[in-house]
Amino acid sequence: MTGTRRLNEYMLAARRDGGMKLDSITNMHSYHLARCLRFVRRRRAELQAEHADIPVADWLAAYGEPTTCLTETTRDDLRAYSEHRQATVKHHSWNTEESAIAGFFVYAVAASWIDRDPRPLWGRNQRDTLRSRVAHHRNAKFLTELQLRAFLEHGLRSSQLLPGAPSYPDRDYCYGLTLVSTGMRRAEGAALLDVQIPPPHAFPPGGVIEFVITGKGARPRTVYVARELATQIELYRIGERARLVAAVQPTLRRRKRAGAVDLVETRDFDTGSQHIRTSPSGEWIPIEVLDGSARATMVTRAADGSLNPISLFLGRNARPLVEHWDHVFDLADARLRSGNQPDTPPAHLKVTPHVMRHTFAVRMLAALMREGRERSADPYQLLANPVITVQQLLGHASPETTQVYLYAAERFTEELPAALRGHIANALGHETSTEVPVA
DSSP: OTTOHHHHHHHHHHHHTTSSOHHHIIIIIHHHHHHHHHHHHHHHHHHHHHHHTSOHHHHHHHHOSOOOOGGGOOHHHHHHHHHHHHTTSOHHHHHHHHHHHHHHHHHHHHTTSSSSOOSOEETTTTEETTSOOOOOOOOOOOOOHHHHHHIIIIIITOOTTSTTOOSSHHHHHHHHHHHHHHOOOHHHHHTOBGGGSOOGGGSOTTSEEEEEEEOGGGOEEEEEEEHHHHHHHHHHIIIIIHHHHHHTHHHHHHHHHTTOTTOEEEEEEETTTTEEEETTTOOEEEGGGOOHHHHHHEEEEOTTSOEEESBSSBOTTSSBOSTHHHHHHHHHHHHHHHTTOTTOOOTTOOOOHHHHHHHHHHHHHHHHHHHHHHHOOOHHHHHHHHHHHHHHHHTOOSHHHHHHTTOOOGGGTTHHHHHHHHHHHHHHTOOOOSSOOOO
16 A cells, blocks of 8 residues: 555545545546556666666566655656557547546645646646547447347347357346447446336336436436336346346345445335435435445345345346446357358447447437427427437537537427337337237
């Protein structure tokens, strides 16, 4: 811990003062800052070894790793780190890292830990020359209907009789279907709670339920779920998921008896208002404010005494998957391409969780415009309202999105559920219908 005092104080202050969400601190800022600190320490060791005219390994063996603090970073250190990282990652990824580094040094100056910001800032506007100036154009990579079905069925939910089949095909299939039918990001889908997707028979006549999530940038938005998605999730819930939860009961009970701090029992879901009540405090808490660690450790107790993790998509140890989903999609993409399926996506289109989000955006925009075309001859309504609706569904941050965030398109209250249900029906290979029979 020597040399990390200021870094830890910065993280604790960010958490205490509400400057960052806990997930952002653990998954981004601490990760990028720690890597920068490791580079600076390694660079100091290399410079010392060069001065002593001995190999770096010998210098480290003799003196150990330098205990340099991040506040001791120089402008030359940051220039060297910028060159190192920009040779390794894409320019927009580096800019994300650099923003985390900049945040630390701005705080360090304000807290009087250092006299001046070591970043090379130039000009009247204090332009940060470490940032990449390469223009980044985001391309909408999306799947066609047939490509989407092929990936869902033959990539994520491949037959377990085939070599390299997934361990949890129904879970992986439902996760992919959730992303492509709601537009949620990878982490947002991974953080879903079991209670947030009710069984099909609990849906209202319109066939769509909604709930609020807090996504990227701590911005809340509404997510819509169609009954067709809930039907598929119910099959996973009473099948694979139930078997997995039953298998880990001894482990859950043992950890509960031991009073493990990362296992907190919960009780009394209020599905109508999307709140949850925890046993220690007895207070009702909005589900959207639960961070990743809470979602990974809380359980409910059933009438028979069994413990049930609150997260919907569980891994082998009955904890929610987060980063692992990229690996799941990598395997599914490779599995689909090795099977010589006729509707395999082109070689340049690697299917990732974010491609499912792009697919949702493109298909929903097309569906809403198609719906609007049948209802109105006003060209503004044909274009603007569908775009605004999709921006709100995805939670995109832009000046345009901010200006229209409160816009309530009453004209589309009936079109949105129809488009949502039609989209997922196509993904499942079903005919679009207004009502779906419930067993």
